[in-house]
Amino acid sequence: MITTLPARLRTLTLLVVLAVLAPQAGQAVAPPSPGFSGDRAFTQLKTLCDMGPRVPGSPAARKAGDWLLARLRACGDEVWEQPFTHVVSKKHPMAKGNPQWTSKGLGMRNIVCRFKPKATRRLLLAAHWDSRPFADMDPDKTKRSQAVLGANDAASGVAILLELARCLKAKAPGMGVDIVLFDGEDWGQQGHLEDYFLGSKAYARAMTRPLPEAGILLDMVGDRNLRLPMEPFSLQAAPDLMERLWSTAERLGYGHIFIREMGPGVQDDHLPIIQRGVPMVDLIDFDYPQWHTVRDTPAACSPASLDVVGKVVEALIRQGL
Numbered sequence: 001m002i003t004t005l006p007a008r009l010r011t012l013t014l015l016v017v018l019a020v021l022a023p024q025a026g027q028a029v030a031p032p033s034p035g036f037s038g039d040r041a042f043t044q045l046k047t048l049c050d051m052g053p054r055v056p057g058s059p060a061a062r063k064a065g066d067w068l069l070a071r072l073r074a075c076g077d078e079v080w081e082q083p084f085t086h087v088v089s090k091k092h093p094m095a096k097g098n099p100q101w102t103s104k105g106l107g108m109r110n111i112v113c114r115f116k117p118k119a120t121r122r123l124l125l126a127a128h129w130d131s132r133p134f135a136d137m138d139p140d141k142t143k144r145s146q147a148v149l150g151a152n153d154a155a156s157g158v159a160i161l162l163e164l165a166r167c168l169k170a171k172a173p174g175m176g177v178d179i180v181l182f183d184g185e186d187w188g189q190q191g192h193l194e195d196y197f198l199g200s201k202a203y204a205r206a207m208t209r210p211l212p213e214a215g216i217l218l219d220m221v222g223d224r225n226l227r228l229p230m231e232p233f234s235l236q237a238a239p240d241l242m243e244r245l246w247s248t249a250e251r252l253g254y255g256h257i258f259i260r261e262m263g264p265g266v267q268d269d270h271l272p273i274i275q276r277g278v279p280m281v282d283l284i285d286f287d288y289p290q291w292h293t294v295r296d297t298p299a300a301c302s303p304a305s306l307d308v309v310g311k312v313v314e315a316l317i318r319q320g321l
């Protein structure tokens with residue numbers, strides 16, 4: 001039809017069509033896709049790791065904590081820090097040179113970001129943001145006193161939660177969502193369980209009603225060769241949520257990553273929350289040779305792995321509990 005029109009009229013028709021399609025003055029151009037992006041999450045992971053190991057009490061941890069707080073303040077409806085103090089054992093390697101930590105205690109902080117704070121049905125999403133002070137599993141003994149960067153353990157989970165927070169700001173969830181970044185998960189020496197999970201213990205103590213209906217912990221979810229078996233304490237405490245997560249993953253085509261095999265039982269931040277009565281699933285790939293070594297760096301992680309886990313959790317939020 002257009003070919004039969006005179007040239008001037010054809011141009012005019014084209015201009016009219018373009019004018020209809022173009023955004024009107026003062027009208028916003030379509031925003032970028034609100035969906036989860038593993039690439040964006042990976043950028044957050046690298047930014048966090050560029051600040052250095054997030055060892056409690058260190059300048060890098062202060063800088064990283066402030067950065068996380070600012071990132072979440074830009075997204076959440078209510079954002080705050082929950083400070084707490086841990087009195088460090090005189091036998092702890094970090095006690096040398098820091099006598100005030102063994103008397104007055106070492107200050108740490110959880111970072112909390114809430115969406116729809118008044119909603120009574122709530123989902124808790126958590127990851128630990130601290131880094132382990134010593135690489136005690138490093139095959140090279142001379143490196144075991146160095147701090148772990150913690151790209152996978154657990155900047156991976158933190159990066160996913162930052163990207164999810166951006167998605168939830170772009171499109172509000174149907175239920176309440178509490179994103180919590182725990183401090184002091186990895187502070188303990190082997191065999192001293194009382195010095196681990198400090199942030200989740202502090203958060204569990206302070207949780208008020210209505211408690212979240214369920215929780216998901218993201219720990220070591222960025223491994224390049226990601227495989228997530230079912231963690232037994234999670235399966236025992238939250239079988240329904242675990243089934244929903246795994247069936248959601250299968251529906252999205254990620255059944256080769258969320259595998260229906262039993263993994264090792266893991267002592268982790270989910271246990272203090274479960275003990276407070278909130279069923280919580282720990283998504284964790286414990287088959288990670290770089291665990292607690294100086295090689296736990298962004299090079300051992302991948303955007304594709306963050307993408308899978310983030311998309312599954314986002315789908316679960318969108319479909320509702």
Ligand SMILES: [Zn+2]
Binds near residue numbers: 132153186292
């Ligand atoms: Zn760890």
